[in-house]
Amino acid sequence: MSSNMPITLDRGISSPSRPGDLPDFKNPPVNEVVLSLQFASIPAFRSAHIGLFWEKIRQEYPKVSEQPPLQATFETFGVIPANPPSLFQIETLLSPPMPRFWFEEQDGNELLQIQQDRIIHN
Numbered sequence: 001m002s003s004n005m006p007i008t009l010d011r012g013i014s015s016p017s018r019p020g021d022l023p024d025f026k027n028p029p030v031n032e033v034v035l036s037l038q039f040a041s042i043p044a045f046r047s048a049h050i051g052l053f054w055e056k057i058r059q060e061y062p063k064v065s066e067q068p069p070l071q072a073t074f075e076t077f078g079v080i081p082a083n084p085p086s087l088f089q090i091e092t093l094l095s096p097p098m099p100r101f102w103f104e105e106q107d108g109n110e111l112l113q114i115q116q117d118r119i120i121h122n
Contacts, residue, residue, distance in 0.1 A: 034122045038072065041117040050101050050114065061103035061112055069100045069115045 018024075054064060100115035113120035 032122060034120060036118060036120040038118045043116070045098065045116045047098070053114070054103065057103060057112070060105065061110075062106055063102075063104040065102045065104075066099040067102055067113070069097055070118060072117060 054061075098116045100113055100118075103112040103114070104110070111120075111122040113122070
C-alpha cells in the first residue's frame with residue numbers, strides 16, 4: 001500500500017464474528033499480523049508429531065507444506081554486541097534439519113507455522 005492512500009473507515013455491515021465496536025477500514029493500515037513464539041529447541045520433536053497434530057487441525061488448515069527452518073532470533077535492548085553475528089554459516093549435521101511446517105487455510109487468510117523452536121501464526 002502506498003503511503004499517500006487515505007485510511008478511511010468503512011461504515012458498511014460488520015462481520016458477525018467481530019465485536020461491533022471495532023472499526024472496519026476500506027483501506028486498512030495493516031495487511032498482515034504475525035505472532036511468533038520462540039522457545040528452546042525440542043530435540044525429540046519429529047515429523048511424526050506434525051502428522052498427529054495435523055490430524056487435529058486438518059479441517060481448518062487443509063494445506064500443508066515444508067519450508068526451510070528459521071534461524072533463532074534474539075532481541076537485546078541497550079546492549080550493542082562487540083562481535084555482531086555473521087550472516088554466513090557452515091554447519092555439519094548428523095541428520096537433515098527438521099523443516100518448518102506451514103499449515104494454511106483453504107482461502108489462504110491464515111497461516112500456522114511450526115518448527116522445533118518456534119510457533120508462528122500469520
